[in-house]
Amino acid sequence: MRARQVRVHWIWSALAGVAAIVAAEEIPIALLFPVESRRALSVLEWVLTLVFVADLVFHLQLAGKLHVGGAARQSGRSSRYGKAWLVVDALAAIPFQILPVPAVFRLLLLAKLGRVGQLMHRWRQHDVHRANLLRLLFFLFWLALLAHWIACGWLALRGIAPEFDPLTNYVRAIYWCVTTLTTVGYGDITPVGNAQMLFAVAVMMLGAAVYGYTIANVASILANIDPAKVRYQEMVEKMTAFMKYRNVPPHLQRRILEYNTYLWEKRLGYDESTAISGLPPSLRSDVLLFLNGDIIERVPLFRGASEEFVRAIALEMRPTIFTPGDYIIRAGEQGHEMYFISRGRVEIVSPDGKAVYATLTDGDFFGEMALLHDQPRSASARATDYCDLYLLEKATFNHVLDRFPEFASHIAEVAGKRRQGNQPASEAPE
Ligand code: CMP
Secondary structure: OOHHHHHHHHHHHHHHHHHHHHHHHHHHHHHHOHHHHHHHHHHHHHHHHHHHHHHHHHHHHHHHHHHHOOHHHOOHHHHHHHHHHHHHHHHHOOOHHHOOOOHHHHHHHHHHHHHHHHHHHHHHHHOHHHHHHHHHHHHHHHHHHHHHHHHHHHHHHHOOOOOOOHHHHHHHHHHHHHHHHOOOOOOOOOOOHHHHHHHHHHHHHHHHHHHHHHHHHHHHHHHHOOHHHHHHHHHHHHHHHHHHHOOOOHHHHHHHHHHHHHHHHHHOOOOHHHHOOOOOHHHHHHHHHHHOHHHHHHOHHHHOOOHHHHHHHHOOOEEEEEOOOOEEEOOOOOOOEEEEEEEOOEEEEOOOOOOEEEEEOOOOEEOHHHHHHOOOOOOEEEEOOOEEEEEEEHHHHHHHHHHOHHHHHHHHHHHHHHHHHHOOOOOOOO
16 A cells, blocks of 8 residues: 555544544443433434444445455455454444334444454554553553443443433443442442342452453553663663672773663664564665664765675674773784774774874774784774774674775775884884
């Protein structure tokens, strides 16, 4: 379906859903107060019937389109499922109000609420970010509807009290329903006779079940409204406990905490490589290309490069974060990777950390010399800021050098200049 059709489908489904909800509220009321509601509700009933007829036509058309458009692909099960829904739509479109059948037949329309459930399900799947919040809201909605039906059932059993007006009758029934459902039971409205008592027992049992469900689910829904934050808090708590247990010095504790806070602020605490590791290769490479897009934009070396080269590099680079003061590289160590700076500042310093050879920033790279010449690190690299870096491992670096000679010559040129710059004046070539 094209975007416009999808939008129309959503809007129409929402409209038909609202009509189904109104019908679910209105029908029991109309059955309870036939005289009072007759005139006021008859227009509404006709409007609802018209909406349901239009909805039936809409779904018939949709089913027809799917059939023509190759729904032969549809499995037998899903086509049976579609037909069952069409029966529900057809049932709701029957104008029971003018047919010579008892008024209770209109309760058949309540089956249309299934479409509302279907819509809610699709909505939650569509709006993944707010799926838990929606779950909570939908649960509250069904609970309110259930309370309405129970109140109407109670009124039907007890009869309308003539000393009260219809609204007061209804409010008293809702009051009884809520106090019984929540097992508060003030006892000011008590059941009389077997039928009412059995009804009250059923409502109390239902109340207990709903209570259990609510406690179990609402707590988890609330906790899961922001799962990333919950995960982050759990991790920080675990980390803090561990650091206390191992007597980690305060300055290290602070750095660990700062690192985690930065990771949380930047990426909601997600480790990107783990998050996408389960994806199939082609989708994974497209996602990686998008995620690593900012570094490709920033590094001048990548900007004008061929798509093949960018793909080869972008798929292999891994994001990593350093906090101010961290040593990314230490002079004299073996080199296993090189780095590209996406954001932040890195100082290249002498082995003792006193002399600063250069300050590198967004788009620069470092750590290439050890890989290129198979030698220990020539200098140390220290983050002076929060740094978002991308790391390229030695094996990939060598592989890319072999495949892309322009990259190899550019890197060699930069490395040569740096090496010359670091040499004491007496050693520098004439
Ligand atoms: P490597 O020797 O692997 O590790 C230290 C890195 O610091 C080195 O690679 C270079 O990438 C970088 N580096 C060394 N000297 C300079 C310099 N003068 N200017 C910029 N970067 C340098």
